[in-house]
Amino acid sequence: MKLYLVPTPIGNLEDITLRAINVLKSVDVVLAEDTRTSGHLLKHLGIGKPMQSYHIHNEHQTIARLTERLLKGETMALISDAGTPAISDPGFLLVRECIKLGIAVECLPGPTAFVPALVNSGLPADRFTFEGFLPHKKGRQTRLKELAEENRTMIFYESPHRLLKSLAQLAEYFGEDRQASVSRELTKLYEENVRGTLTEIITYFAEKTVKGEIVIVVAGKKS
Numbered sequence: 001m002k003l004y005l006v007p008t009p010i011g012n013l014e015d016i017t018l019r020a021i022n023v024l025k026s027v028d029v030v031l032a033e034d035t036r037t038s039g040h041l042l043k044h045l046g047i048g049k050p051m052q053s054y055h056i057h058n059e060h061q062t063i064a065r066l067t068e069r070l071l072k073g074e075t076m077a078l079i080s081d082a083g084t085p086a087i088s089d090p091g092f093l094l095v096r097e098c099i100k101l102g103i104a105v106e107c108l109p110g111p112t113a114f115v116p117a118l119v120n121s122g123l124p125a126d127r128f129t130f131e132g133f134l135p136h137k138k139g140r141q142t143r144l145k146e147l148a149e150e151n152r153t154m155i156f157y158e159s160p161h162r163l164l165k166s167l168a169q170l171a172e173y174f175g176e177d178r179q180a181s182v183s184r185e186l187t188k189l190y191e192e193n194v195r196g197t198l199t200e201i202i203t204y205f206a207e208k209t210v211k212g213e214i215v216i217v218v219a220g221k222k223s
Contacts, residue, residue, distance in 0.1 A: 001070055003098050004077040005091060007084040007110025010213070011188035013044060015111050021045055023108065027077040031066070033089060037081045054078065059090045063097050070103045082213075084112040088132045088157055113186050114155045117215035120193055121153075121181035124219070128153040134166065144173040151220040160210040164202065170218060171198040179219040185212035 004023050009015040024030060024047050031054035032038035038051060054062060070076060078085045078094065084107070085091035098105050118125050129152050134140055147154060158166050163182070171178070176199040184192045190212070194201055198218070 001073050002075045002104040002106065003070060003094065004075070005085045005095070005105070005107040006077045006079050007108060007112065008038070008041060008079050008082060010082040010111045010113050010186055011191075013041070015187060016041075016045065017108065017110055020108055020110060021047070024049065024077055024079075026075070028074045029076050031076055031078045031094075033080045038079055041079075054090060054094070056090050059093050063094055066094065067097050067101055067103065070098065071101065082111070082113075084110060087112055087114075111187070113157070113183075113213060113215050116186055117181070117183035117193075117217055118153065118155055120183065121217040122195060123153045123179060123181060123217055125153065127220075128155060130155045133157050140169075144169060148173045149221060151223050153220055154218045156216040156218070158214040158216055160212060160214060163210050163214055163216075164205055166216065167198055167202045167205070170216070171202065174198065174218065174221070181217040183215045183217070184210070186215065188212070 004027060006020050006023055024042065024045065027049060030038065030042065030049050030051045032051050033055045035051045035053050042049065066076065078091055080089035080091070083089065086095060095105055114130055118128060129150060131147070131154055134156060135143060156166070170180070177197045180198050180201055181193060181195045182201055182205070194204055
C-alpha cells in the first residue's frame with residue numbers, strides 16, 4: 001500500500017535514476033499523464049507494467065477508485081510526461097488524499113526543469129520563488145503588480161507562443177533593465193539559455209521561431 005512519485009526525464013532519457021527504474025519495475029500499476037508518451041519511456045527502459053491514465057481532466061473522478069485500490073494493498077507509481085509529478089502537473093490532489101487516508105507516499109528525487117534553469121541563469125539562487133505559469137487572464141495583472149515588489153529571484157514556466165507577451169509584460173511591470181534568463185529545451189539536443197536584460201532577451205526572441213518548453217528566471221527587485 002504505497003504511492004510513489006517518480007520523476008521522469010525532461011528531455012535526455014539518460015537522466016532517469018536507477019532507483020526510479022527499480023520502482024517502476026516493482027509497482028503494480030503506473031499512473032501516467034499521457035500513456036502514449038510514458039509508454040515510449042517504459043518501452044525504452046524495458047518495463048512492461050500496466051498503465052492507467054491520470055491527468056488534469058480526470059483526476060477528480062479517479063482519486064476515489066485509486067485510493068480504494070491502494071488501501072487494498074496495491075502499489076502505484078505516478079509519473080508525468082516530464083519532470084517531477086505535481087510541479088505544474090497533476091498529482092497534488094492524489095497525494096493529499098493518500099495522506100488523509102494514511103496511505104504511504106514517497107517522492108523520489110529527480111529531474112525538474114526549474115532547478116537547472118535557476119542554477120545556470122547566473123542570478124541569485126540562495127532565495128527564490130517558483131511561480132509556475134502566470135494566470136492567463138483573470139488575476140494576471142494583479143499577480144504581476146505583486147511580484148514587481150518581490151526581492152527574491154522569480155521562476156516562471158511559459159509556453160512558446162506566449163513567451164514574447166510574457167516577457168513584454170515582465171518588462172512593463174518590473175522594468176526593461178531587469179536581469180533575466182530564458183532557458184529553452186533543457187537537457188535536449190537544442191538546449192538554449194539566453195541571458196541579459198528583459199529588453200535584450202525580447203529583442204533576441206523577436207527574431208526567432210520559438211519552440212519547446214520554456215523557463216523564465218527573473219532577478220528580484222533590488223532593495
